[in-house]
Amino acid sequence: MKILLDAMGGDHSPKAAVEGAILFANNFPSSQVTLFGDHYAIHSFLTKNSSHPKNVEIVHCAQKIEMNDSPLSAIRKNPEASMLVGLRALKAGEGDAFVSAGNTGALMSGSLLTLGRIPGIHRPALATYMPTSSGGAVMCDVGANPSPKPIYLLQNTLMAVQYTHILLNRPQPSVGLLNIGEEAGKGSHFDRKVHEMLSLVCQNFKGNIEGNDILKGKVDVIITDGFVGNIVLKFGESVFDYFFTMLKKNIGISLLSKIGALLLKSALRSIKRELNYEEYGGAPLLGVNGIVIKSHGHSSAYAIAKALESAQKMVAQNLHQTISERLAAMNSTLAEHPELTENGEMQKK
Amino acid sequence: MKILLDAMGGDHSPKAAVEGAILFANNFPSSQVTLFGDHYAIHSFLTKNSSHPKNVEIVHCAQKIEMNDSPLSAIRKNPEASMLVGLRALKAGEGDAFVSAGNTGALMSGSLLTLGRIPGIHRPALATYMPTSSGGAVMCDVGANPSPKPIYLLQNTLMAVQYTHILLNRPQPSVGLLNIGEEAGKGSHFDRKVHEMLSLVCQNFKGNIEGNDILKGKVDVIITDGFVGNIVLKFGESVFDYFFTMLKKNIGISLLSKIGALLLKSALRSIKRELNYEEYGGAPLLGVNGIVIKSHGHSSAYAIAKALESAQKMVAQNLHQTISERLAAMNSTLAEHPELTENGEMQKK
Numbered sequence: 001m002k003i004l005l006d007a008m009g010g011d012h013s014p015k016a017a018v019e020g021a022i023l024f025a026n027n028f029p030s031s032q033v034t035l036f037g038d039h040y041a042i043h044s045f046l047t048k049n050s051s052h053p054k055n056v057e058i059v060h061c062a063q064k065i066e067m068n069d070s071p072l073s074a075i076r077k078n079p080e081a082s083m084l085v086g087l088r089a090l091k092a093g094e095g096d097a098f099v100s101a102g103n104t105g106a107l108m109s110g111s112l113l114t115l116g117r118i119p120g121i122h123r124p125a126l127a128t129y130m131p132t133s134s135g136g137a138v139m140c141d142v143g144a145n146p147s148p149k150p151i152y153l154l155q156n157t158l159m160a161v162q163y164t165h166i167l168l169n170r171p172q173p174s175v176g177l178l179n180i181g182e183e184a185g186k187g188s189h190f191d192r193k194v195h196e197m198l199s200l201v202c203q204n205f206k207g208n209i210e211g212n213d214i215l216k217g218k219v220d221v222i223i224t225d226g227f228v229g230n231i232v233l234k235f236g237e238s239v240f241d242y243f244f245t246m247l248k249k250n251i252g253i254s255l256l257s258k259i260g261a262l263l264l265k266s267a268l269r270s271i272k273r274e275l276n277y278e279e280y281g282g283a284p285l286l287g288v289n290g291i292v293i294k295s296h297g298h299s300s301a302y303a304i305a306k307a308l309e310s311a312q313k314m315v316a317q318n319l320h321q322t323i324s325e326r327l328a329a330m331n332s333t334l335a336e337h338p339e340l341t342e343n344g345e346m347q348k349k
Numbered sequence: 350m351k352i353l354l355d356a357m358g359g360d361h362s363p364k365a366a367v368e369g370a371i372l373f374a375n376n377f378p379s380s381q382v383t384l385f386g387d388h389y390a391i392h393s394f395l396t397k398n399s400s401h402p403k404n405v406e407i408v409h410c411a412q413k414i415e416m417n418d419s420p421l422s423a424i425r426k427n428p429e430a431s432m433l434v435g436l437r438a439l440k441a442g443e444g445d446a447f448v449s450a451g452n453t454g455a456l457m458s459g460s461l462l463t464l465g466r467i468p469g470i471h472r473p474a475l476a477t478y479m480p481t482s483s484g485g486a487v488m489c490d491v492g493a494n495p496s497p498k499p500i501y502l503l504q505n506t507l508m509a510v511q512y513t514h515i516l517l518n519r520p521q522p523s524v525g526l527l528n529i530g531e532e533a534g535k536g537s538h539f540d541r542k543v544h545e546m547l548s549l550v551c552q553n554f555k556g557n558i559e560g561n562d563i564l565k566g567k568v569d570v571i572i573t574d575g576f577v578g579n580i581v582l583k584f585g586e587s588v589f590d591y592f593f594t595m596l597k598k599n600i601g602i603s604l605l606s607k608i609g610a611l612l613l614k615s616a617l618r619s620i621k622r623e624l625n626y627e628e629y630g631g632a633p634l635l636g637v638n639g640i641v642i643k644s645h646g647h648s649s650a651y652a653i654a655k656a657l658e659s660a661q662k663m664v665a666q667n668l669h670q671t672i673s674e675r676l677a678a679m680n681s682t683l684a685e686h687p688e689l690t691e692n693g694e695m696q697k698k
Contacts, residue, residue: 133591146529147537180495180579187576188496211583215591227536228577230529234560235581239588242482242564246623250616257616263609267599274595 001030001315003308004095007037008064008082009102010299014038017101018045020304025053027305031312034095036061036086061085064102067297071105075113083107087114090290097291097311099282101299108144111288118320120327123148124287125156125226126294127163128233129280134217138164138173142283143230150193151341153177153223154334157202158326159286160221166317167281167310168220175202176209176219178228183208197340198223201333240275244268278303281310286323291315350379350664352657353444356386357413357431358451359648363387366450367394369653374402376654380661383444385410385435410434413451416646420454424462432456436463439639446640446660448631450648457493460637467669469676472497473636474505474575475643476512477582478629483566487513487522491632492579499542500690502526502572503683506551507675508635509570515666516630516659517569524551525558525568527577532557546689547572550682589624593617627652630659635672640664 003024007017014037021033032055035042039060046052063078075084083102090098091114100107108124117124127140140160145152157175164173177195179187184195186208198205209218214232224232251257261268273279282295282303291314295307334341352373356366363386370382381404384391388409395401412427424433432451439447440463449456457473466473476489489509494501506524513522526544528536533544535557547554558567563581573581600606610617622628631644631652640663644656683690 133594143529147539178580180492180576190496191576211580211585212587214584215587227529227540228580231527231560231577231581232584235563235584236560236588238561238564239585240592243589243592243620245482246620247616250619251613252616254616256612260609260612260614260616263605264600264613265609267596267601267603267606267609270599271592271595 001312002032002034002095003311004034004036004086004089004098005304005308006083006086006098006100006102007035007042008061009100009107010295011067011297012300013101014041015045016299016301017304018042019301020299020308021056022046022053023301023305024308025055026051028309028312029053029055031055032057033308034059034089036082036089037064059085059089065106067103069103069106071103071109074103074106075110084110084114087111087292090292091115096315097293099293099295099304099307099311101295101297101304104143104294107292107294108285111285111290111292115288115290115292117287118289118323118327120324120331121155121159121287123152124285125152125159126283127160127286128283129167129277130214130222130233130236131275132215132217136168136280137214137217137220137222138167139214139222139224139229139233140286141224141226141229142233143226144285146225146227146230148225150190150197153194153225154197154201154330155327156286157198157221157223158330159323160223161202161204162319162322162326163284163286163314164221166313166319170220172204173220174204174206175221175223176206176213178214178222178224178232179208179210181208182210194223200337200340201330237277240272278306280306282307284314289320291319350661351381351383351444352660353383353385353435353438353447354653354657355432355435355447355449355451356384356391357410358449358456359644360416360646361649362450363390364394365648365650366653367391368650369648369657370405371395371400371402372650372654373657374404375400377658377661378402378404380404381406382657383408383438385431385438386413408434408438414455416452418452418455420452420458423452423455424459433459433463436460436641439641440464445664446642448642448644448653448656448660450644450646450653453492453643456641456643457634460634460639460641464637464639464641466636467638467672467676469673469680470504470508470636472501473634474501474508475632476509476635477632478516478626479563479571479585480624481564481566485517485629486563486566486569486571487516488563488571488573488578488582489635490573490575490578491582492575493634495574495576495579497574499539499546502543502574503546503550503679504676505635506547506570506572507679508672509572510551510553511668511671511675512633512635512663513570515662515668519569521553522569523553523555524570524572525555525562527563527571527573527581528557528559530557531559543572549686549689550679586626627655629655631656633663638669640668
């Protein structure tokens with residue numbers, strides 16, 4: 001097993017990437033990691049560590065894509081960027097999966113241009129772990145496609161279910177459609193169409209869920225469009241920062257409160273840990289023809305190591321093969337119901 | 350000033366409504382409250398209190414709409430429901446505003462059927478207070494219209510700005526469009542159209558904001574469609590419950606943590622208070638032709654009193670007259686730019 005890693009992506013690159021690769025390589029001595037990026041910079045971080053594991057190698061790349069670059073022009077202007085060289089290596093079969101903490105838009109476009117889509121998949125989607133009261137869930141799409149067609153959400157469901165099965169080790173993940181009410185008729189025409197189609201093709205579909213059901217862990221897989229998913233994800237990430245800021249402010253100068261906070265430190269630390277995106281191995285670009293994982297832009301070495309581990313798990317458990325098989329089965333079901341797919345071309349604006 | 354109150358709406362009716370009315374009536378002795386609902390039940394709660402204020406009166410209604418009733422059929426079947434009798438009294442000029450903690454859909458439909466819309470307003474919208482790091486903001490729409498047209502969001506902005514001005518006492522509220530990126534080109538065709546139109550007609554438009562900007566208080570008014578707004582609102586309400594549940598779980602059986610929590614009690618209580626929807630006087634149904642406020646279904650007496658106070662403020666500061674004036678000004682600006690309104694009919698699916 002060989003995992004390819006963009007060493008130049010993310011806010012803390014190449015340090016976090018190199019240290020994450022070492023962490024992973026030491027934990028999985030029979031796996032290999034290839035770092036793509038500036039040889040000199042990577043090497044200086046590699047040798048800072050007492051042990052440069054034998055299963056970490058470097059491929060030098062002369063260019064890189066910045067976090068705030070406009071995706072398409074950055075791709076055009078930097079053909080030798082670490083992200084693109086890594087993706088081409090994946091395409092050429094020089095590795096089993098690719099991980100990057102870099103520019104999300106560039107990673108999405110670069111993956112599509114280099115790898116294409118899984119045959120039969122219309123559009124790729126981003127899936128991500130969400131902490132919940134019942135051990136976590138996966139939300140999909142969190143930003144790849146803000147105005148999908150109903151058929152895209154059906155395919156996203158199929159892919160997210162397989163991913164959740166692997167990530168959270170749940171045999172038959174349950175699925176909920178994020179909506180503004182529980183009843184089947186809720187939401188817009190688009191939402192009703194998706195509900196109708198999911199009821200037909202998704203075995204473990206639990207119907208609509210509402211905004212306040214997400215953290216309750218009512219379902220294992222939360223399906224929504226990339227617009228809503230992106231806003232909920234970012235709002236969720238900010239809400240805990242907001243809470244800790246408020247806690248600090250309200251503790252203020254009171255000595256008793258300060259002692260209280262000190263005594264609660266370990267409880268607060270466990271909460272932070274439970275909410276930590278770093279544990280959950282990044283967000284896969286489901287639907288591109290190759291295992292590609294977007295790690296959070298702020299990724300630490302630990303987060304990178306977890307993303308590499310997650311990529312390895314997806315390869316080992318044949319995520320793509322399962323998706324292709326299930327897709328064929330779903331398409332036959334849909335073919336028996338032409339009335340359903342007929343209006344499935346409607347686009348969410 | 351006379352405020353009309355649905356005594357039978359909400360989870361704690363009629364107790365919370367009656368006690369809220371008394372609270373308000375005692376605080377504002379020159380104002381009047383009329384309670385609509387079952388005379389016997391209301392009277393029993395009124396007389397339980399030592400002082401039945403003189404400025405609280407009862408109008409008996411034989412029927413009521415339940416929280417989970419289907420709005421349109423409930424309205425058809427219960428013409429003498431407290432909510433509908435109250436709305437008709439508002440229409441007849443027997444009061445200045447109407448408050449209900451009852452069924453949101455029924456209140457929206459009932460208000461539209463009874464009062465109609467402010468002339469020139471296409472669709473009503475629900476606005477609500479959101480706590481933020483900078484003293485709070487207003488989000489609109491939070492559920493009235495899941496698939497609006499761009500022109501609706503323009504009108505919602507105009508109404509929400511006037512409401513924010515009154516509620517939060519901000520002279521020139523700033524406006525942000527909730528989107529999946531800061532740049533003007535982000536989101537779908539729909540979002541770009543709204544951005545373009547707001548840039549033209551909204552003086553204090555700050556462009557797009559993202560999910561993680563909401564709680565930072567980047568803007569005073571957050572504009573979004575009723576689908577996204579409803580999900581963000583409900584998610585936000587649940588996130589703090591989730592946090593407190595996690596805190597309890599993590600405090601667990603450790604004695605030191607328990608002491609810590611005890612010492613932090615007042616800090617945690619201030620946070621809960623700051624996040625409490627009860628302080629902020631419910632959500633107005635902007636755009637219906639009359640001041641109507643939806644108070645939270647879980648409203649306590651205190652929340653009801655605050656909603657009555659908020660209604661009084663909106664009447665005193667001529668919310669509706671200002672909206673009509675600003676609407677005329679906005680329409681003239683739009684008339685000068687026919688190219689903008691041309692495609693303004695597109696609907697968000």
